[in-house]
Amino acid sequence: MSTNDLLTKKDLADFEERMNERFQQALAHSGASKKRWLRSKEVAEMLGISMSSLQNFRINGTLPYAKLDGTIFYDYDEIMAVMKANEVRA
Template sequence: MYLHLKKLFPETENLDLLKHQQVTRLDLLNALNLLVGELKTTSKEEQPKKWLKSSEVKALLRISPGTLQNLRINGTLTYTKIGGIIFYSYEEILKVMEQNKVNRNTNE
């Protein structure tokens, strides 16, 4: 527990010194704000978006716009188009990646 506190509050490096210090309401509010911020960051990292735009898919897979277009045209990646915006299912992208996994012991 103390390691987590030290990460959030570097000033708590020497906890013995803090035993005799008074904690104010402002101290508690600051601590609460830091914890809430950390929880928001953690929850965003753990739960990817369900639908990704083309720019997000290109960044995720590190591919060019032309490659993404080819994956759409040849049916490798399914998509949904609403207005002029194309969306890709994150789950579908993971499935495609798993289905196309190459065993390094087999010849390509």
């Protein structure tokens, strides 16, 4: 997509669908993590999203986080709760 392209409602709906699919994949692997607190890189990899998407989730309040001495941590259980809350059943 070039800088002159406009995003349509369909583009946003497609993006939402992809995010929901990734959330579902992460839910399927929910037993894989044994750590309670995850760093940004771990969360981005777990959800299959970019670091900038993760930052947007922080900014818009989608994912709660804790910041300690400049390092951002996410509670694994909170991530699972957000994914469950956004679950789409067809």
